[in-house]
Amino acid sequence: MEPQDQIDSASADSGGAISIETEDRLRADLYSLLALLLAKPPGPDVLTKLQEFTGESTDIGSGVKTLAKLAGKISPKACEKEFNALFIGLGRGELLPYASFYMTGFLNEKPLARLRQDMRAFGISRAEDVFEPEDNIASLCEMMAGLIQGSFLRPVSLQEQRDFFRIHIGPWAGHFFSDLEAAKNSVFYAPVGTIGRAFMQIESEAFRLDE
Template identity: 75%
Template sequence: MDSALKAADNDAAASAEDLLRADLYNLLAVLISKPPTEGVLAHIQGLTGDSSELGIGVNTLAGLAGKIRPKAVTKEFNALFIGLGRGELLPYASFYMTGFLNEKPLSRLRQDMRKIGITRAENVYEPEDNIASLCEMMAGLIRGEFGAAVTLAEQNDFFRVHIGPWAGHFFSDLEAAKNSVFYAPVGTIGRVFMQIESEAFRLEE
């Protein structure tokens, strides 16, 4: 995926469990930032999950990735997120939290991005509170890609403010959207993963 963010060099190491979390965030970021290429679909086709709801979602997505053509998934992506004027869904924190785009959630995110040391890449015009960018940021925080290592408490702070209040609702909407076929299990994966993250962070408080 062409990164929408500039990551700083970092020496921090993450645990295997944290790397799996980062991989899930990155998968969601890749799929929602733009239509998946043949290479991305081939990678997803090789994923396997267990018998949990999250694992079933992964297996369903992998099965669809082996059947769907890039042209068809691009059409679905456009219907969901682009549309004529707008897509079926608006994947922005400001919209889900206030009902409008470019509102206070975006302003607060930009303030926190400056504190953390995250900057937008050049030629990227999408508002930063898009769920794809937020998932990419979260993956970077887990891996320590934005400078100094980020503690679990700091990850919790970012999640609680910018992702937790609304991302589960968005992924539920994606799961049930009328244009979702390939993206329905993406919604399942995102919805369940947000539940897992919320509960894990709650137990750490």
């Protein structure tokens, strides 16, 4: 499954996809899954695909199994209603999934300006039909997946992935996913929070060990 594109990027200089390790492909797939589910409510095709997912006896695996079970019970209309309550609402949703808000308490602050600077360096821009700030969690997950896959101007080193994560994702995404897991309006999205929270912990620890 591919996420609803929040961003555009220049083609890789190599002219094609690069080969990446299995572990990194799994990381990219998890980021892409989070981007897919957080960009917009899942439609019938996505819900059907989610029902095929299985998980091991880990926090991520437990979240995946719960998500697959819920995907078989919830309707696209109910998903849309929950998504709107969580992220849109009348004026605003229950949660504001933006780096600037979590890191400063306000929208459109310095974290967004720093992100835009780094996006330019990687040849990334916001898609023309997307109007929300680029520091929303769906866009950041999509960017991280692209960095791992080497989808942008050039292949990206592990050090550059680590720097991007530590500046733009690590300081706040775990808190956001914990909030999503426990949100009043979260039913289908509660296990998405579980998956994201556990994955952010794993990424943080792995990058620390790779220093």
